[in-house]
Amino acid sequence: MRKAIGTALALWLVAVLLPAESGRLRLATTTSTENSGLLAELIPPFEDRTGLKVDVIAVGTGQALKLGETGDVDLVLVHARASEDAFVAAGHGVDRRDVMHNDFIILGPSRDPAGVRDMGNATEALKAIANRRVSFISRGDDSGTHKKEKALWKQAGLSPKGRWYRDVGQGMGAVITMSDDMQAYTLADRGTYLSMKSKITLEVLVESDPKLFNPYGIIAVNPAKHPHVNYNGAMRFIAWITSPEGQNIISAVQREGQVLFYPDALK
């Protein structure tokens, strides 16, 4: 009896631990990208056609790029242009391509104490919020959204400090929920906002400012630096996502009747 259990256990462990990796492509991306559901549309046709399995690791922008740097993934898809350029310049990545863009919006309570509604200017809005010291919630996690927020503050010539500026270190969904609870302002990506629209009372107060433009780039990890990466697979995926068909799929993703992403690869 005991021997039977012992052998069964041994076999089980072998089965779990030993299977070799074959034909897997690792893509690091941001949580907001993953949460938008875009990849769930893009990946299955790719997998069907190439027989490759795509493993999506959704983490913060900073961590995604770090994974590319250490060679633990084959591809990164993020939305932080400055960091992406630095990534390529440092030799961690090659073959960067534009993929798509969406935009950020500034959400706030409907009574709008800072008076930013329809300003159409993100930096002016932030100045107003800072002046009135109205509650603002920041992602604080070095994500694409957070990097954009920091860039905007810098552009406005401000470094926000004080009890009204809350740096929470949480994901987009949690931050939106918190902002709703506290009736505070926050910078969010449109995709996540749309997915939560029905559950919150916050409104879109500032949008369409070119400064809120949020471009996405895809970069293959440099095979010269990390010879083991699946460069071939990475290039095939980049080709797919920037192909007319791939770009079509991107533009077809909608939420609450609104388009989430605008394809950029074929401009």
Add this chain to the structure above:
Amino acid sequence: MIDSLVQAGKLLVSGDREVYYITLTSLKFSLSSVTIAALFSLPLGFVLGFRKFRARKLVIAALNTLMALPTVVVGLLVYSFLSRSGPLGGLGWLFRPQAVIVGQTILCFPIIASMAHSALSKTDLRLPETLITLGASQRQVFWMTLREARVAIISALLAGFGRVIGEVGVSMMLGGNIRWYTRTVTTAIALETSKGEFELGLALGVILLVLAFLVNLALHGMVRYER
């Protein structure tokens, strides 16, 4: 709160493939880790309980300290080894079940060893002495003493299991929360929470509790059947 319970029930009954998949994955990782950890920690607990050696107090102190490590820290430490830029990168275990199991094994090892040691040191000393004098080999003494203390040993295993089935730091860091591959109930909860889907997160949490409860029952049931 009640909504979550209802939602949890609905999830389970709906036969949602993904829910079943992540539940099984959680089980797979945690059971494997506890098993592997037990292979090393039970003999260690035995040696600590019955043999005197100089480093003994040091080992016990080290085990107690390891238990206090946050899961994320363990995740980071293992990551630094398994990353391609790390010494064991060649294994290619990162973002695969292997990495999570390594991390979780490290998590539950000190608990099982420490509790096993405590259990074994409370067993009647006459048992191992009787076994030895009658000619039993060290291995036989080990197994029979283990059997004698089996209730406390099961508790040790369950404590180890508890630590890993509900942890997210290691699974997230080392598994990457990859859908249909390394996503577990806990990483799914983290994901849903970050999306603001609090009710779904709670519902998954309830499922996790039910899972842990069932494992508890099963293990205790096994012990009674033996009698």
Add this chain to the structure above:
Amino acid sequence: MSDKNIPLFRLRDLGYAYGSQTAVEISALDLEERQIHAVAGPNGSGKTTLLKLLNGLLEPAGGEILFRGEPLDRKGYARIRGESVLVHQDPYLFDGTVAQNLAFGLKIRKLSSRLIRRRVEKKLSLVGLPGFEHRRARALSGGEKQRVAIARALVLDPKVLLLDEPTANVDTASIKLLERLILRLADAGTTIIFSSHHPAFAYRLGTRLVFLEEGTVVPGRENIFKGAVENTDDRFTYFQMGTQTLRCPAQEGRFTTAVLPLDDVILSQERIHTSAQNQFLGRVVKVEKANHTVRVSLDCGFPVQALITEYSVDTLKVVPGEQFYVTFKASAIRLY
């Protein structure tokens, strides 16, 4: 080279401590084969520790134990497993039947079930528990449990049997059974080493006595004579040892052992007429000095020891080879 000259156990500078408390500190002790060694001493004197050390259940902190001339260390334990078994004071019985308990050691040695059954039956009869095979071991009385534990050891046919306080949790009837059993085993050639804090049991059964006090071996302060009661009248009981007879206080009983304190032995150069009933002529064999008292060993047809002062030794000129009269009262003798 004859094995007979090597003692079964030789202990030199043996030490063991529980934490900071020394339990055993024996500078020299030899235990011969085919004897019944009784280790006597008060509680806490280290008897149990000594037995466990002899059986390799404890590792000495210092010194050495030689078993049949070879050191008993980690590697030596295997040799002792085949030949010697220890029975605890309050034995641990496995949760099962008596037969299962006895069969344990044999199953490990991979004996066939038929052989096991036969041996179990035989040893159960030997310990006076015939037919007890299917009884639940843990449900037996103290004395029965003790005997099951002994039988469990005996099925392995050990050459050395160690019993830790075998009479401790046991009723009087069982004690008598135990005595007979031990004598039978000794007759068959088994070396028995048992510990007891009841002097009577130790004296009656022991052919060699070891006295422990606070972990060290102390020289005995009594003469121990083995023999049998020849006769009893209203005045005396006559205890015979070989050709000599001791006069002891009149009492009923089948005594095998007579005990005479060393202090009660008087030496004289000439025959004296006293109220003492026992007087023998003997020759001095050995004179040992220790702390202002002197232990004098004489041969009166049987070995006898006396404890006298240095002054007396000098005055009487007690030296080996000299003859003295050995005198002691009947009432100084205790019979067991």
